[in-house]
Amino acid sequence: MTNFPSIIRKWYQKNGRHLPWRETNDPYKIWISEIILQQTQVKQGLNYYQHFISKFPDAQALANASENQLLQQWQGLGYYSRARNLHLAAKTIVTEHNGLFPQTYKKILKLKGIGPYTAAAIASIAFGEPRPVVDGNVYRVLSRLFMAGIPIDRTEGKKYFEKRAWELLDHNNPGTHNQAMMELGALICRPASPLCRECPVLVFCKAAAQEKQTLFPVRSKKISRKKRWLHFLIISQNGQTVVQKRIENDIWKGLYQFPLIETKKYSSSDTIRKKLGKALSDGIIIEKTHQEKYLLTHQELDASFYNIVWPKNVVIPQTFNQLKNEWIKNENIQGLPFPQLIQKNLSKLIKP
Incomplete structure (x- = not known):
């Protein structure tokens, strides 16, 4: 040669x-x-x-x-x-x-x-x-x-x-x-x-x-994907929405997300409501807006999005003000770095 x-x-x-x-x-x-x-x-x-x-x-x-x-x-x-x-x-x-x-x-x-x-x-x-x-x-x-x-x-x-x-x-x-x-x-x-x-x-x-x-080429490994069920909560009040920055050593570290509940298997809206328990006041509606699958190299994500809107004069429980949660004006949400899974859905999730 x-x-x-x-x-x-x-x-x-x-x-x-x-x-x-x-x-x-x-x-x-x-x-x-x-x-x-x-x-x-x-x-x-x-x-x-x-x-x-x-x-x-x-x-x-x-x-x-x-x-x-x-x-x-x-x-x-x-x-x-x-x-x-x-x-x-x-x-x-x-x-x-x-x-x-x-x-x-x-x-x-x-x-x-x-x-x-x-x-x-x-x-x-x-x-x-x-x-x-x-x-x-x-x-x-x-x-x-x-x-x-x-x-x-x-x-x-x-x-x-x-x-x-x-x-x-x-x-x-x-x-x-x-x-x-x-x-x-x-x-x-x-x-x-x-x-x-x-x-x-x-x-x-x-x-x-x-x-x-x-x-050719020959590979010895086959990619196996871990399956995860993610439930994102879109919590809004007075034109603002709760977001939080991911700081743990996991996927999307440093990016923003909405408050998250992760389960070990598929869970219905009723199950998510029960997990939130007293955090949701009587009369507060939790509505599942959509669900989709998202593939990473080693993970398969089953993501569900839930819309939770509090009336203007109803106090939001302290539960949602922990873990470095931030209230961001809806018109400023697009300026934050989100994972692509969330970013591509922002227009459907958040209304300015």
């Missing part, structure tokens, strides 16, 4: 998509794009990237932002720990590196939330350091090229494919090479229905030669 690097480089230069983070050597912008695209398709991630860079154009701006400002920009991307890690890393860049992004793989790897893949991508693309990147697309390309049945989600598999990636790396053009490998996996060597006839390196592909390309 001595001419492999030059073949994919020429293919990439001719066929690669024009994306803003590919038209810069700014390590900050490359970093932001890599973190956004970890769990997001390019088509969706592009808009998020552009808005994010517009709001926080450099590490200093990101470091100076409040957590709420940052999480609001991150709404819909999920995995909110990534946003918090970006914040911490930006502060480190400002305080420990005088606002200048670290320029070597080893130093970049020390930043909060940056692993070997992201560090290699930044170091190779921004600074030309010879480091191979191995993301999901590259795992797929390598596993098919070498028809390697080693599971990519095991330690031995990660070591094997990293070694193969080093063997193929173009040390003179590591950044372009890495982007070409990722683009090949995204556009040609797709998970299903790969476009093998259009592949510039088909001649090297052992899996394609035996028409077994769809059998």
Whole structure:
């Protein structure tokens, strides 16, 4: 495969998509794009990237932002720990590196939330350091090229494919090479229905030669999802609604939600009313507005929303003024960072 690097480089230069983070050597912008695209398709991630860079154009701006400002920009991307890690890393860049992004793989790897893949991508693309990147697309390309049945989600598999990636790396053009490998996996060597006839390196592909390309890559684990039943209470009075900030080490940490009751199985409106007990005065109506399922990588959420409206002159029990609950004017609710599950339903839940 001595001419492999030059073949994919020429293919990439001719066929690669024009994306803003590919038209810069700014390590900050490359970093932001890599973190956004970890769990997001390019088509969706592009808009998020552009808005994010517009709001926080450099590490200093990101470091100076409040957590709420940052999480609001991150709404819909999920995995909110990534946003918090970006914040911490930006502060480190400002305080420990005088606002200048670290320029070597080893130093970049020390930043909060940056692993070997992201560090290699930044170091190779921004600074030309010879480091191979191995993301999901590259795992797929390598596993098919070498028809390697080693599971990519095991330690031995990660070591094997990293070694193969080093063997193929173009040390003179590591950044372009890495982007070409990722683009090949995204556009040609797709998970299903790969476009093998259009592949510039088909001649090297052992899996394609035996028409077994769809059998690779191999994984040892199957994703199992924990099921949770969430009951959100929309408690309103005098044009204000109760919200609370999630502070526990769970999904959506740092985001806002409405008061929540979690049950171990599906529960009816009557059951929720009984759980609230004396907190609900006689005559106060609890109305279930809608219910929907929401999938996270490792969790399946069954979410129900309940509308509870108190008359103007009826005192709301102290129960609902605990756990750092906040009363927010309805017209200001949209300005808070909510999980996408709640954010997409706000217009139905809250009336200004």
